[in-house]
Amino acid sequence: MKRVQYDRYGGPTRMYIGESKLPQLGPKQVRVVVSAAAINPFDWKLRQGAMKLFINRKFPKGMGTDFAGVVAAVGSDVRDINVDDEVFGTMDFKESGAFAEEVVLDSHLVAKKPASLSFPEAACLPIPVMTAWAAIFDKAKTSQGSHLFINGCTGAVGASAVQLALARGVKVSGACGTASLETAKAAGVDSVFSYTDRRLQAQKGKFDAVFDTLGTLDVGHGLSMLKKGGVFVDINPTLRRVARGMFSRRYKLAFATMGIKRLSAIADLASEGVLRPTVGLVVPFADAVSAITAIESGTRIPGKVVLSL
Known part of the structure:
Protein backbone atom coordinates (compact mmCIF):
# COMPACT_ATOMS: atom_id res chain seq x y z
CA MET A 1 0.00 0.00 0.00
CA PRO A 126 -13.89 16.56 10.00
CA ILE A 127 -11.10 18.69 11.50
CA PRO A 128 -12.46 22.14 10.52
CA VAL A 129 -16.01 21.43 11.67
CA MET A 130 -15.04 19.46 14.79
CA THR A 131 -12.72 22.30 15.81
CA ALA A 132 -15.37 24.93 15.19
CA TRP A 133 -18.00 22.95 17.11
CA ALA A 134 -15.73 22.43 20.10
CA ALA A 135 -14.82 26.12 20.16
CA ILE A 136 -18.13 27.90 19.74
CA PHE A 137 -20.52 25.42 21.36
CA ASP A 138 -18.56 23.32 23.86
CA LYS A 139 -16.22 26.05 25.09
CA ALA A 140 -17.90 29.38 24.30
CA LYS A 141 -21.42 28.04 24.94
CA THR A 142 -22.92 30.28 22.25
CA SER A 143 -26.65 29.91 21.60
CA GLN A 144 -29.49 31.76 19.94
CA GLY A 145 -29.08 35.48 20.51
CA SER A 146 -25.36 35.33 21.33
CA HIS A 147 -22.96 37.62 19.46
CA LEU A 148 -19.80 35.87 18.26
CA PHE A 149 -16.66 37.39 16.74
CA ILE A 150 -14.52 35.11 14.54
CA ASN A 151 -10.97 36.09 13.64
CA GLY A 152 -10.34 34.32 10.32
CA CYS A 153 -14.00 33.95 9.41
CA THR A 154 -13.40 32.76 5.83
CA GLY A 155 -10.78 30.06 6.47
CA ALA A 156 -11.80 26.40 6.71
CA VAL A 157 -12.37 26.49 10.49
CA GLY A 158 -13.78 30.02 10.47
CA ALA A 159 -16.24 29.34 7.65
CA SER A 160 -17.40 26.19 9.45
CA ALA A 161 -17.92 28.21 12.63
CA VAL A 162 -19.95 30.80 10.70
CA GLN A 163 -22.25 28.13 9.27
CA LEU A 164 -22.72 26.34 12.60
CA ALA A 165 -23.33 29.58 14.50
CA LEU A 166 -25.87 31.01 12.05
CA ALA A 167 -27.77 27.72 12.08
CA ARG A 168 -28.28 28.17 15.84
CA GLY A 169 -29.36 31.78 15.63
CA VAL A 170 -26.02 33.24 16.73
CA LYS A 171 -25.14 36.68 15.38
CA VAL A 172 -21.68 36.61 13.78
CA SER A 173 -19.11 39.34 13.20
CA GLY A 174 -15.59 38.70 12.05
CA ALA A 175 -12.30 39.61 10.45
CA CYS A 176 -10.67 38.29 7.29
CA GLY A 177 -8.33 39.35 4.50
CA THR A 178 -9.37 42.24 2.27
CA ALA A 179 -9.87 39.92 -0.72
CA SER A 180 -12.36 37.83 1.28
CA LEU A 181 -14.61 40.59 2.63
CA GLU A 182 -17.38 39.99 0.10
CA THR A 183 -17.20 36.24 0.66
CA ALA A 184 -17.72 36.77 4.39
CA LYS A 185 -20.68 39.08 3.82
CA ALA A 186 -22.27 36.59 1.40
CA ALA A 187 -21.88 33.86 4.05
CA GLY A 188 -23.95 35.89 6.51
CA VAL A 189 -21.29 37.58 8.64
CA ASP A 190 -22.97 40.70 10.02
CA SER A 191 -20.05 43.09 10.53
CA VAL A 192 -16.87 42.27 8.63
CA PHE A 193 -13.48 43.89 9.16
CA SER A 194 -10.19 43.45 7.35
CA TYR A 195 -7.30 42.45 9.58
CA THR A 196 -5.77 45.91 9.20
CA ASP A 197 -9.00 47.84 9.83
CA ARG A 198 -8.36 50.30 12.68
CA ARG A 199 -11.99 50.02 13.74
CA LEU A 200 -11.14 46.61 15.21
CA GLN A 201 -9.41 48.39 18.08
CA ALA A 202 -12.74 49.97 19.01
CA GLN A 203 -14.63 46.67 19.26
CA LYS A 204 -14.51 46.49 23.05
CA GLY A 205 -17.07 44.91 25.32
CA LYS A 206 -19.30 43.93 22.38
CA PHE A 207 -19.19 40.15 22.11
CA ASP A 208 -20.33 37.14 24.09
CA ALA A 209 -17.50 35.13 22.57
CA VAL A 210 -14.38 35.71 20.49
CA PHE A 211 -12.97 32.80 18.48
CA ASP A 212 -9.46 33.22 17.08
CA THR A 213 -8.95 30.60 14.37
CA LEU A 214 -5.55 31.93 13.29
CA GLY A 215 -3.60 32.77 16.42
CA THR A 216 -3.04 36.32 15.12
CA LEU A 217 -5.42 38.21 17.41
CA ASP A 218 -3.61 39.58 20.45
CA VAL A 219 -4.98 37.73 23.49
CA GLY A 220 -5.30 40.92 25.51
CA HIS A 221 -7.19 42.63 22.72
CA GLY A 222 -9.42 39.60 22.29
CA LEU A 223 -10.29 39.60 25.98
CA SER A 224 -11.08 43.31 25.83
CA MET A 225 -13.65 42.65 23.08
CA LEU A 226 -15.76 40.53 25.44
CA LYS A 227 -18.87 41.42 27.34
CA LYS A 228 -18.91 40.58 31.04
CA GLY A 229 -18.86 36.79 31.31
CA GLY A 230 -17.71 36.35 27.71
CA VAL A 231 -15.18 33.77 26.53
CA PHE A 232 -12.11 34.02 24.28
CA VAL A 233 -11.44 30.69 22.54
CA ASP A 234 -8.01 29.92 21.08
CA ILE A 235 -6.92 26.97 18.92
CA ASN A 236 -3.28 28.04 18.57
CA PRO A 237 -1.81 27.48 22.04
CA THR A 238 1.72 28.86 21.81
CA LEU A 239 3.50 29.21 25.12
CA ARG A 240 3.29 33.00 24.91
CA ARG A 241 -0.44 33.03 24.21
CA VAL A 242 -1.26 30.49 26.91
CA ALA A 243 0.90 32.38 29.42
CA ARG A 244 -1.02 35.55 28.62
CA GLY A 245 -4.40 33.86 28.81
CA MET A 246 -3.85 31.75 31.89
CA PHE A 247 -4.46 34.73 34.15
CA SER A 248 -8.06 34.98 32.90
CA ARG A 249 -10.81 32.43 33.36
CA ARG A 250 -12.30 33.78 30.15
CA TYR A 251 -9.47 32.30 28.04
CA LYS A 252 -10.25 28.80 26.76
CA LEU A 253 -8.49 26.32 24.48
CA ALA A 254 -10.29 24.10 21.96
CA PHE A 255 -9.03 21.17 19.91
CA ALA A 256 -10.53 19.13 17.08
CA THR A 257 -10.38 15.96 19.18
CA MET A 258 -13.03 17.45 21.46
CA GLY A 259 -15.49 17.30 18.58
CA ILE A 260 -14.97 13.70 17.42
CA LYS A 261 -18.22 12.63 19.07
CA ARG A 262 -20.04 15.09 16.78
CA LEU A 263 -19.23 13.30 13.50
CA SER A 264 -22.73 11.89 13.01
CA ALA A 265 -24.29 15.26 13.81
CA ILE A 266 -21.91 16.88 11.35
CA ALA A 267 -23.03 14.41 8.68
CA ASP A 268 -26.67 15.28 9.40
CA LEU A 269 -26.01 19.03 9.11
CA ALA A 270 -24.16 18.51 5.85
CA SER A 271 -27.10 16.47 4.52
CA GLU A 272 -29.43 19.33 5.46
CA GLY A 273 -27.26 21.84 3.63
CA VAL A 274 -26.24 23.69 6.79
CA LEU A 275 -22.58 22.78 6.28
CA ARG A 276 -21.21 23.53 2.82
Whole structure:
Protein backbone atom coordinates (compact mmCIF):
# COMPACT_ATOMS: atom_id res chain seq x y z
CA MET A 1 0.00 0.00 0.00
CA LYS A 2 1.28 3.47 -0.90
CA ARG A 3 1.06 6.42 1.46
CA VAL A 4 2.68 9.79 2.16
CA GLN A 5 5.11 9.32 5.02
CA TYR A 6 8.20 10.79 6.67
CA ASP A 7 11.30 9.24 8.19
CA ARG A 8 11.94 11.83 10.89
CA TYR A 9 10.43 15.04 12.21
CA GLY A 10 11.19 18.12 10.14
CA GLY A 11 10.33 20.15 7.07
CA PRO A 12 8.76 19.24 3.71
CA THR A 13 11.89 17.48 2.49
CA ARG A 14 11.21 14.66 4.96
CA MET A 15 8.04 13.63 3.06
CA TYR A 16 7.86 10.97 0.37
CA ILE A 17 5.40 8.46 -1.08
CA GLY A 18 6.43 5.04 0.16
CA GLU A 19 5.16 1.54 0.81
CA SER A 20 3.50 0.64 4.10
CA LYS A 21 1.69 -2.38 5.50
CA LEU A 22 -1.80 -1.93 6.91
CA PRO A 23 -2.26 -2.95 10.55
CA GLN A 24 -4.42 -5.97 11.29
CA LEU A 25 -8.12 -5.14 11.54
CA GLY A 26 -9.32 -5.05 15.15
CA PRO A 27 -12.80 -6.06 16.35
CA LYS A 28 -13.96 -2.43 16.68
CA GLN A 29 -12.24 -1.15 13.55
CA VAL A 30 -13.00 -0.62 9.88
CA ARG A 31 -10.82 -0.72 6.78
CA VAL A 32 -11.55 2.00 4.25
CA VAL A 33 -10.39 2.39 0.66
CA VAL A 34 -9.60 6.11 0.48
CA SER A 35 -11.15 8.12 -2.35
CA ALA A 36 -10.13 11.59 -1.17
CA ALA A 37 -8.08 13.12 1.65
CA ALA A 38 -8.09 16.79 2.68
CA ILE A 39 -4.91 18.64 3.62
CA ASN A 40 -4.97 20.48 6.97
CA PRO A 41 -2.26 22.61 8.64
CA PHE A 42 -2.43 20.11 11.49
CA ASP A 43 -0.94 17.48 9.18
CA TRP A 44 2.36 19.25 8.64
CA LYS A 45 2.48 20.47 12.22
CA LEU A 46 2.47 16.82 13.27
CA ARG A 47 5.30 16.10 10.82
CA GLN A 48 7.22 19.06 12.23
CA GLY A 49 7.03 17.44 15.66
CA ALA A 50 4.37 19.55 17.38
CA MET A 51 2.93 16.52 19.19
CA LYS A 52 5.98 14.28 19.37
CA LEU A 53 5.81 14.03 23.15
CA PHE A 54 2.49 12.16 22.76
CA ILE A 55 3.40 9.90 19.82
CA ASN A 56 5.56 6.81 19.72
CA ARG A 57 9.06 7.13 18.23
CA LYS A 58 8.61 4.56 15.49
CA PHE A 59 9.34 5.73 11.93
CA PRO A 60 8.33 6.07 9.17
CA LYS A 61 5.08 7.75 10.12
CA GLY A 62 2.12 8.35 7.84
CA MET A 63 0.68 11.79 7.12
CA GLY A 64 -2.92 12.90 6.86
CA THR A 65 -5.98 12.89 9.10
CA ASP A 66 -9.19 13.71 7.18
CA PHE A 67 -10.50 11.44 4.42
CA ALA A 68 -13.53 9.96 2.68
CA GLY A 69 -13.90 6.58 1.01
CA VAL A 70 -15.63 3.22 0.87
CA VAL A 71 -15.62 0.60 3.63
CA ALA A 72 -13.84 -2.58 2.55
CA ALA A 73 -14.00 -4.55 5.82
CA VAL A 74 -15.42 -4.26 9.34
CA GLY A 75 -14.37 -5.79 12.64
CA SER A 76 -16.45 -8.41 14.41
CA ASP A 77 -17.84 -5.92 16.96
CA VAL A 78 -18.80 -3.17 14.50
CA ARG A 79 -22.58 -2.82 14.14
CA ASP A 80 -23.35 0.61 12.68
CA ILE A 81 -21.00 0.53 9.65
CA ASN A 82 -21.16 -2.02 6.85
CA VAL A 83 -18.98 -3.09 3.94
CA ASP A 84 -19.53 -0.85 0.88
CA ASP A 85 -20.77 2.08 3.00
CA GLU A 86 -19.48 5.45 1.82
CA VAL A 87 -17.95 7.18 4.83
CA PHE A 88 -15.84 10.14 5.91
CA GLY A 89 -13.70 10.40 8.99
CA THR A 90 -10.55 11.44 10.75
CA MET A 91 -7.52 9.49 11.97
CA ASP A 92 -6.36 9.59 15.58
CA PHE A 93 -3.38 11.97 15.48
CA LYS A 94 -1.24 9.30 17.13
CA GLU A 95 -1.89 7.02 14.15
CA SER A 96 -2.04 9.49 11.26
CA GLY A 97 -1.92 8.14 7.74
CA ALA A 98 -4.97 9.25 5.74
CA PHE A 99 -2.84 10.25 2.74
CA ALA A 100 -2.87 6.62 1.67
CA GLU A 101 -4.62 4.12 -0.53
CA GLU A 102 -6.30 2.48 2.49
CA VAL A 103 -6.66 3.11 6.21
CA VAL A 104 -7.61 1.07 9.27
CA LEU A 105 -9.12 2.95 12.20
CA ASP A 106 -11.65 2.70 15.03
CA SER A 107 -15.24 2.76 13.79
CA HIS A 108 -16.21 5.73 16.01
CA LEU A 109 -13.86 7.88 13.93
CA VAL A 110 -16.01 7.54 10.81
CA ALA A 111 -19.56 8.48 9.86
CA LYS A 112 -21.67 7.75 6.81
CA LYS A 113 -21.03 10.20 4.00
CA PRO A 114 -24.00 12.41 3.07
CA ALA A 115 -25.22 11.36 -0.37
CA SER A 116 -25.36 15.01 -1.39
CA LEU A 117 -21.60 15.44 -0.97
CA SER A 118 -18.80 14.23 -3.22
CA PHE A 119 -15.88 12.35 -1.67
CA PRO A 120 -13.62 15.46 -1.85
CA GLU A 121 -16.30 17.59 -0.18
CA ALA A 122 -16.88 15.07 2.60
CA ALA A 123 -13.12 14.81 3.24
CA CYS A 124 -13.10 18.55 4.02
CA LEU A 125 -15.49 18.24 6.96
CA PRO A 126 -13.89 16.56 10.00
CA ILE A 127 -11.10 18.69 11.50
CA PRO A 128 -12.46 22.14 10.52
CA VAL A 129 -16.01 21.43 11.67
CA MET A 130 -15.04 19.46 14.79
CA THR A 131 -12.72 22.30 15.81
CA ALA A 132 -15.37 24.93 15.19
CA TRP A 133 -18.00 22.95 17.11
CA ALA A 134 -15.73 22.43 20.10
CA ALA A 135 -14.82 26.12 20.16
CA ILE A 136 -18.13 27.90 19.74
CA PHE A 137 -20.52 25.42 21.36
CA ASP A 138 -18.56 23.32 23.86
CA LYS A 139 -16.22 26.05 25.09
CA ALA A 140 -17.90 29.38 24.30
CA LYS A 141 -21.42 28.04 24.94
CA THR A 142 -22.92 30.28 22.25
CA SER A 143 -26.65 29.91 21.60
CA GLN A 144 -29.49 31.76 19.94
CA GLY A 145 -29.08 35.48 20.51
CA SER A 146 -25.36 35.33 21.33
CA HIS A 147 -22.96 37.62 19.46
CA LEU A 148 -19.80 35.87 18.26
CA PHE A 149 -16.66 37.39 16.74
CA ILE A 150 -14.52 35.11 14.54
CA ASN A 151 -10.97 36.09 13.64
CA GLY A 152 -10.34 34.32 10.32
CA CYS A 153 -14.00 33.95 9.41
CA THR A 154 -13.40 32.76 5.83
CA GLY A 155 -10.78 30.06 6.47
CA ALA A 156 -11.80 26.40 6.71
CA VAL A 157 -12.37 26.49 10.49
CA GLY A 158 -13.78 30.02 10.47
CA ALA A 159 -16.24 29.34 7.65
CA SER A 160 -17.40 26.19 9.45
CA ALA A 161 -17.92 28.21 12.63
CA VAL A 162 -19.95 30.80 10.70
CA GLN A 163 -22.25 28.13 9.27
CA LEU A 164 -22.72 26.34 12.60
CA ALA A 165 -23.33 29.58 14.50
CA LEU A 166 -25.87 31.01 12.05
CA ALA A 167 -27.77 27.72 12.08
CA ARG A 168 -28.28 28.17 15.84
CA GLY A 169 -29.36 31.78 15.63
CA VAL A 170 -26.02 33.24 16.73
CA LYS A 171 -25.14 36.68 15.38
CA VAL A 172 -21.68 36.61 13.78
CA SER A 173 -19.11 39.34 13.20
CA GLY A 174 -15.59 38.70 12.05
CA ALA A 175 -12.30 39.61 10.45
CA CYS A 176 -10.67 38.29 7.29
CA GLY A 177 -8.33 39.35 4.50
CA THR A 178 -9.37 42.24 2.27
CA ALA A 179 -9.87 39.92 -0.72
CA SER A 180 -12.36 37.83 1.28
CA LEU A 181 -14.61 40.59 2.63
CA GLU A 182 -17.38 39.99 0.10
CA THR A 183 -17.20 36.24 0.66
CA ALA A 184 -17.72 36.77 4.39
CA LYS A 185 -20.68 39.08 3.82
CA ALA A 186 -22.27 36.59 1.40
CA ALA A 187 -21.88 33.86 4.05
CA GLY A 188 -23.95 35.89 6.51
CA VAL A 189 -21.29 37.58 8.64
CA ASP A 190 -22.97 40.70 10.02
CA SER A 191 -20.05 43.09 10.53
CA VAL A 192 -16.87 42.27 8.63
CA PHE A 193 -13.48 43.89 9.16
CA SER A 194 -10.19 43.45 7.35
CA TYR A 195 -7.30 42.45 9.58
CA THR A 196 -5.77 45.91 9.20
CA ASP A 197 -9.00 47.84 9.83
CA ARG A 198 -8.36 50.30 12.68
CA ARG A 199 -11.99 50.02 13.74
CA LEU A 200 -11.14 46.61 15.21
CA GLN A 201 -9.41 48.39 18.08
CA ALA A 202 -12.74 49.97 19.01
CA GLN A 203 -14.63 46.67 19.26
CA LYS A 204 -14.51 46.49 23.05
CA GLY A 205 -17.07 44.91 25.32
CA LYS A 206 -19.30 43.93 22.38
CA PHE A 207 -19.19 40.15 22.11
CA ASP A 208 -20.33 37.14 24.09
CA ALA A 209 -17.50 35.13 22.57
CA VAL A 210 -14.38 35.71 20.49
CA PHE A 211 -12.97 32.80 18.48
CA ASP A 212 -9.46 33.22 17.08
CA THR A 213 -8.95 30.60 14.37
CA LEU A 214 -5.55 31.93 13.29
CA GLY A 215 -3.60 32.77 16.42
CA THR A 216 -3.04 36.32 15.12
CA LEU A 217 -5.42 38.21 17.41
CA ASP A 218 -3.61 39.58 20.45
CA VAL A 219 -4.98 37.73 23.49
CA GLY A 220 -5.30 40.92 25.51
CA HIS A 221 -7.19 42.63 22.72
CA GLY A 222 -9.42 39.60 22.29
CA LEU A 223 -10.29 39.60 25.98
CA SER A 224 -11.08 43.31 25.83
CA MET A 225 -13.65 42.65 23.08
CA LEU A 226 -15.76 40.53 25.44
CA LYS A 227 -18.87 41.42 27.34
CA LYS A 228 -18.91 40.58 31.04
CA GLY A 229 -18.86 36.79 31.31
CA GLY A 230 -17.71 36.35 27.71
CA VAL A 231 -15.18 33.77 26.53
CA PHE A 232 -12.11 34.02 24.28
CA VAL A 233 -11.44 30.69 22.54
CA ASP A 234 -8.01 29.92 21.08
CA ILE A 235 -6.92 26.97 18.92
CA ASN A 236 -3.28 28.04 18.57
CA PRO A 237 -1.81 27.48 22.04
CA THR A 238 1.72 28.86 21.81
CA LEU A 239 3.50 29.21 25.12
CA ARG A 240 3.29 33.00 24.91
CA ARG A 241 -0.44 33.03 24.21
CA VAL A 242 -1.26 30.49 26.91
CA ALA A 243 0.90 32.38 29.42
CA ARG A 244 -1.02 35.55 28.62
CA GLY A 245 -4.40 33.86 28.81
CA MET A 246 -3.85 31.75 31.89
CA PHE A 247 -4.46 34.73 34.15
CA SER A 248 -8.06 34.98 32.90
CA ARG A 249 -10.81 32.43 33.36
CA ARG A 250 -12.30 33.78 30.15
CA TYR A 251 -9.47 32.30 28.04
CA LYS A 252 -10.25 28.80 26.76
CA LEU A 253 -8.49 26.32 24.48
CA ALA A 254 -10.29 24.10 21.96
CA PHE A 255 -9.03 21.17 19.91
CA ALA A 256 -10.53 19.13 17.08
CA THR A 257 -10.38 15.96 19.18
CA MET A 258 -13.03 17.45 21.46
CA GLY A 259 -15.49 17.30 18.58
CA ILE A 260 -14.97 13.70 17.42
CA LYS A 261 -18.22 12.63 19.07
CA ARG A 262 -20.04 15.09 16.78
CA LEU A 263 -19.23 13.30 13.50
CA SER A 264 -22.73 11.89 13.01
CA ALA A 265 -24.29 15.26 13.81
CA ILE A 266 -21.91 16.88 11.35
CA ALA A 267 -23.03 14.41 8.68
CA ASP A 268 -26.67 15.28 9.40
CA LEU A 269 -26.01 19.03 9.11
CA ALA A 270 -24.16 18.51 5.85
CA SER A 271 -27.10 16.47 4.52
CA GLU A 272 -29.43 19.33 5.46
CA GLY A 273 -27.26 21.84 3.63
CA VAL A 274 -26.24 23.69 6.79
CA LEU A 275 -22.58 22.78 6.28
CA ARG A 276 -21.21 23.53 2.82
CA PRO A 277 -17.52 22.60 2.52
CA THR A 278 -15.57 24.37 -0.20
CA VAL A 279 -13.08 22.41 -2.28
CA GLY A 280 -10.50 24.77 -3.74
CA LEU A 281 -8.34 22.30 -5.62
CA VAL A 282 -8.25 18.54 -6.22
CA VAL A 283 -4.76 17.13 -6.71
CA PRO A 284 -3.80 13.59 -7.87
CA PHE A 285 -2.28 11.48 -5.12
CA ALA A 286 0.94 11.21 -7.14
CA ASP A 287 1.43 14.97 -6.64
CA ALA A 288 0.71 14.88 -2.89
CA VAL A 289 4.19 15.84 -1.69
CA SER A 290 4.46 18.88 -3.95
CA ALA A 291 0.92 19.98 -3.07
CA ILE A 292 1.52 19.76 0.68
CA THR A 293 4.86 21.54 0.31
CA ALA A 294 3.27 24.39 -1.66
CA ILE A 295 0.48 25.01 0.86
CA GLU A 296 2.84 24.71 3.81
CA SER A 297 5.13 27.24 2.14
CA GLY A 298 2.35 29.82 1.85
CA THR A 299 0.54 29.19 -1.43
CA ARG A 300 -3.03 30.38 -0.87
CA ILE A 301 -5.96 28.48 -2.34
CA PRO A 302 -9.56 29.63 -1.70
CA GLY A 303 -11.02 26.46 -0.23
CA LYS A 304 -9.48 23.17 0.84
CA VAL A 305 -6.89 21.29 -1.16
CA VAL A 306 -7.84 17.63 -1.50
CA LEU A 307 -5.83 14.64 -2.68
CA SER A 308 -7.68 12.33 -5.06
CA LEU A 309 -6.92 8.60 -5.02
